Amino acid sequence: MRVGIGHDTHRLAPGGVLRLGGVDLPFAWHLVGHSDADVLLHAITDALLGAVSLGDIGEFYPDTDPAQRGRDSGEILRETLRRVHQAGYRVANLDCIVFAQEPKLGPHKLAMRQRIAEILGLALDQVGVKAKTGEGVGPVGRQEAIMAEAVVLLATDLED
Numbered sequence: 734m735r736v737g738i739g740h741d742t743h744r745l746a747p748g749g750v751l752r753l754g755g756v757d758l759p760f761a762w763h764l765v766g767h768s769d770a771d772v773l774l775h776a777i778t779d780a781l782l783g784a785v786s787l788g789d790i791g792e793f794y795p796d797t798d799p800a801q802r803g804r805d806s807g808e809i810l811r812e813t814l815r816r817v818h819q820a821g822y823r824v825a826n827l828d829c830i831v832f833a834q835e836p837k838l839g840p841h842k843l844a845m846r847q848r849i850a851e852i853l854g855l856a857l858d859q860v861g862v863k864a865k866t867g868e869g870v871g872p873v874g875r876q877e878a879i880m881a882e883a884v885v886l887l888a889t890d891l892e893d
C-alpha cells in the first residue's frame with residue numbers, strides 16, 4: 734500500500750462561478766489560477782502523485798505552460814490516475830478537507846463526492862469530502878483564499 738498527501742491554495746477574486754471538486758457552485762467569487770483553479774482537484778492530484786513518488790502537479794502541469802491555461806482540472810486528475818495505474822496501483826480511498834469561509838459547502842459536499850468518484854472511477858463510499866470554515870481568521874476566514882487538503886491510500890491488490 735502507498736499513502737499520499739496533497740495541499741493547495743488559490744486566491745478568491747470577484748465574479749462567479751466557483752469551481753470546486755469538479756462542480757460549478759453558484760457564488761459571487763471565483764478562484765484565480767492558470768488552470769480552472771479547482772483547488773480541491775489539485776490537492777487530490779498532488780496526493781495521487783505523492784503516493785507513487787512522482788513529484789507534484791507543478792512538474793507535470795507548469796503554470797508557465799500556455800497549454801494549461803484554463804485547463805479542466807478534471808482532465809489533469811484523470812491523466813494523473815492513469816499514471817497511478819501505470820505504476821501498478823489502484824485507489825483504495827481518499828479523504829479531503831476544503832477550507833472555505835463562504836459559500837457554505839454542506840449542501841454541495843455530496844455533488845463534489847459524486848463528481849470526484851466519477852472522475853476517478855470510484856464508488857461513492859471511497860471518497861470523503863469535509864468542509865471547514867476559517868473561523869473568521871487567516872486568509873480563509875477573511876475570504877481571501879480557499880484551501881484544500883487530500884489524503885489518498887493506494888493498494889496493489891484491489892479487484893477491478
Ligand code: MG
Pocket residue numbers: 741742743766770771772775
Ligand atoms: Mg492549484
